[in-house]
Amino acid sequence: MVDIARLAGVSVATVSRALTGSPLVTAETRERIEAAVRQTGYAVNPLARGLRRQEARQILVLVPDIGNPFFSEVLLGIEEEAAARGFSMLVGNTAKDPAREDRHAGQMLTGAVDGLILLNGRLPPRLQRDRDFDGWIVAVSEAIPGGRVPVVGIDNAGAAAAVVAHLAGLGHRRIGHVAGPESNILTHQRLDGYRAGLRAAGLKPASWLIRHGDFTIPSGEAAMTSLLSLPAPPTAVFCSNDEMAIGAIRALRASGHEVPRDVAVAGFDDIQFAGTYEPPLTTIRQPRRRMGAEAMALLGRRITGEPGAGGDVTLPFTLVERRSSVG
Amino acid sequence: MVDIARLAGVSVATVSRALTGSPLVTAETRERIEAAVRQTGYAVNPLARGLRRQEARQILVLVPDIGNPFFSEVLLGIEEEAAARGFSMLVGNTAKDPAREDRHAGQMLTGAVDGLILLNGRLPPRLQRDRDFDGWIVAVSEAIPGGRVPVVGIDNAGAAAAVVAHLAGLGHRRIGHVAGPESNILTHQRLDGYRAGLRAAGLKPASWLIRHGDFTIPSGEAAMTSLLSLPAPPTAVFCSNDEMAIGAIRALRASGHEVPRDVAVAGFDDIQFAGTYEPPLTTIRQPRRRMGAEAMALLGRRITGEPGAGGDVTLPFTLVERRSSVG
DNA sequence: TTGTATGCGTTATCAG
DNA sequence: CTGATAACGCATACAA
Numbered sequence: 001m002v003d004i005a006r007l008a009g010v011s012v013a014t015v016s017r018a019l020t021g022s023p024l025v026t027a028e029t030r031e032r033i034e035a036a037v038r039q040t041g042y043a044v045n046p047l048a049r050g051l052r053r054q055e056a057r058q059i060l061v062l063v064p065d066i067g068n069p070f071f072s073e074v075l076l077g078i079e080e081e082a083a084a085r086g087f088s089m090l091v092g093n094t095a096k097d098p099a100r101e102d103r104h105a106g107q108m109l110t111g112a113v114d115g116l117i118l119l120n121g122r123l124p125p126r127l128q129r130d131r132d133f134d135g136w137i138v139a140v141s142e143a144i145p146g147g148r149v150p151v152v153g154i155d156n157a158g159a160a161a162a163v164v165a166h167l168a169g170l171g172h173r174r175i176g177h178v179a180g181p182e183s184n185i186l187t188h189q190r191l192d193g194y195r196a197g198l199r200a201a202g203l204k205p206a207s208w209l210i211r212h213g214d215f216t217i218p219s220g221e222a223a224m225t226s227l228l229s230l231p232a233p234p235t236a237v238f239c240s241n242d243e244m245a246i247g248a249i250r251a252l253r254a255s256g257h258e259v260p261r262d263v264a265v266a267g268f269d270d271i272q273f274a275g276t277y278e279p280p281l282t283t284i285r286q287p288r289r290r291m292g293a294e295a296m297a298l299l300g301r302r303i304t305g306e307p308g309a310g311g312d313v314t315l316p317f318t319l320v321e322r323r324s325s326v327g
Numbered sequence: 328m329v330d331i332a333r334l335a336g337v338s339v340a341t342v343s344r345a346l347t348g349s350p351l352v353t354a355e356t357r358e359r360i361e362a363a364v365r366q367t368g369y370a371v372n373p374l375a376r377g378l379r380r381q382e383a384r385q386i387l388v389l390v391p392d393i394g395n396p397f398f399s400e401v402l403l404g405i406e407e408e409a410a411a412r413g414f415s416m417l418v419g420n421t422a423k424d425p426a427r428e429d430r431h432a433g434q435m436l437t438g439a440v441d442g443l444i445l446l447n448g449r450l451p452p453r454l455q456r457d458r459d460f461d462g463w464i465v466a467v468s469e470a471i472p473g474g475r476v477p478v479v480g481i482d483n484a485g486a487a488a489a490v491v492a493h494l495a496g497l498g499h500r501r502i503g504h505v506a507g508p509e510s511n512i513l514t515h516q517r518l519d520g521y522r523a524g525l526r527a528a529g530l531k532p533a534s535w536l537i538r539h540g541d542f543t544i545p546s547g548e549a550a551m552t553s554l555l556s557l558p559a560p561p562t563a564v565f566c567s568n569d570e571m572a573i574g575a576i577r578a579l580r581a582s583g584h585e586v587p588r589d590v591a592v593a594g595f596d597d598i599q600f601a602g603t604y605e606p607p608l609t610t611i612r613q614p615r616r617r618m619g620a621e622a623m624a625l626l627g628r629r630i631t632g633e634p635g636a637g638g639d640v641t642l643p644f645t646l647v648e649r650r651s652s653v654g
Numbered sequence: 655t656t657g658t659a660t661g662c663g664t665t666a667t668c669a670g
Numbered sequence: 671c672t673g674a675t676a677a678c679g680c681a682t683a684c685a686a
């Protein structure tokens with residue numbers, strides 16, 4: 001910057017002003033400075049600026065598994081909105097490990113990042129005690145226990161109920177459910193919606209039609225296999241995510257059943273391969289990319305202290321009817 | 328830090344030395360300082376440290392599409408290795424847009440990041456002219472034209488040849504190929520391998536058995552449809568990635584062919600759903616996570632100036648034989 | 655072994 | 671409108 005100043009024949013203070021778009025600079029002076037910048041290829045040092053301004057213009061996203069397509073699509077939305085707002089995106093993989101969560105969360109304390117987006121369903125331990133950062137944390141998809149963190153997501157219970165309504169509308173009366181892990185908030189929201197959907201269709205929720213998986217394909221296979229061993233197996237199954245639905249279909253196929261003729265199957269999320277699978281999967285489409293973008297927008301507003309920052313954001317979902325349920 | 332100094336009754340310089348692990352500190356003094364740190368929850372400001380040391384302890388990964396499972400798994404490997412080495416990972420989505428590439432690449436020039444990992448097959452324009460950063464750039468999977476950047480990946484030609492050998496070994500004599508985009512380096516490497524594999528099996532490469540797609544499912548469908556319209560369609564098809572292989576299978580199914588009975592299909596990459604698809608896909612498994620980790624390790628060594636930094640890294644691939652080819 | 659002083663590159667305050 | 675200068679938080683050369 002001192003070089004630019006010399007080249008343009010002004011002080012560094014003026015260079016700084018010109019570069020930050022201050023109105024206190026003559027058009028002519030500004031032009032000289034910009035010429036010097038172009039000539040030298042100079043670029044402001046973000047570390048120095050950040051140190052001075054006490055901000056980093058970076059945000060951190062904590063993800064349990066970057067490799068999971070659901071999360072990576074959310075990341076895409078976050079990145080685009082972040083870039084549009086002049087923020088860079090740091091990504092930390094936590095693998096649901098509290099120690100890693102804390103290590104990454106340390107970047108909030110040190111000022112390395114200005115905000116935090118959580119995709120992993122909970123606050124890192126050290127942030128649970130420390131409420132100082134509450135205003136700079138946003139969650140996506142999965143609500144954070146404690147209710148301190150605003151969430152950007154869909155109405156999971158409503159979506160689950162919509163799936164059940166669809167299945168019931170097809171004439172099914174024994175509708176099973178492959179739920180997620182017990183501890184997961186989404187599991188409960190979707191389970192509640194499943195029950196509500198049954199009641200709305202005049203059916204009685206029965207706990208023996210419910211199995212818990214862990215959102216993986218093998219767990220969906222195991223859950224379906226278990227359901228099939230029932231004296232009166234379900235004729236339709238709503239799975240809490242698409243991976244488990246694919247697992248369920250595999251189990252059905254392995255035991256000689258045809259989908260949806262013998263058993264209808266529905267998933268949740270509309271991951272990339274849901275529409276390509278054989279049979280294509282009936283599922284709930286979540287606007288993942290938009291969820292990411294909205295979360296970043298909300299966080300950005302909070303960081304820059306814009307007035308209408310707002311709280312929770314609920315986005316619309318879509319029930320996508322495909323061959324796994326409607327043959 | 329000044330607080331810590333006061334608390335421990337030493338100067339900030341000593342605190343700094345203690346925190347950076349300098350040997351010039353009494354065990355006893357160090358203990359007092361560490362106690363003060365624990366008590367206050369103090370953490371070093373990375374911006375200040377970075378400004379002083381002229382480093383950021385951050386690296387940037389440029390990805391064409393974060394949402395693509397292939398890339399996101401590589402990211403996972405990069406993140407883990409980066410974290411292990413004390414680096415944070417910034418991710419920039421380029422969508423193959425040179426303007427975005429340049430915007431992100433600017434972080435190299437400003438010193439916001441210490442290194443760059445390329446997953447998008449080319450150098451950002453502004454870095455093509457400027458060779459100053461050559462030592463701090465590493466590519467994964469896809470070689471960068473110009474040969475200035477070390478690549479971490481597999482022997483793509485060898486892998487393609489292995490697939491063809493497998494297909495030929497099954498008795499196929501008309502083996503088609505659905506290649507990637509013309510401009511892509513991987514396309515050419517795999518195309519070369521395909522031809523080499525044919526010759527090794529005593530078959531003659533024929534250009535009419537080759538179609539180009541763009542690595543998407545629909546493009547694979549279109550390519551296969553086109554191949555099927557041939558007077559003598561191939562009895563086996565090697566696709567340059569799994570998405571196109573899935574597209575090919577869809578096209579075959581749509582036109583009443585059964586896989587692999589009528590036509591055998593093989594893909595490349597072994598993405599998550601390759602093994603779950605119906606039929607499960609014969610493909611080449613790339614060690615994506617490890618590729619990411621090795622790339623970060625290489626970059627880390629270069630940044631810290633370790634002696635045996637090395638150049639290109641070629642990792643082993645695996646031919647995974649599944650039902651799409653061996654029925 | 656520890657303390658003092660300086661500079662890393664910017665921005666903001668205060669004069670002019 | 672512009673310039674001089676202090677301060678952001680830390681690491682290091684130099685003294686002690």
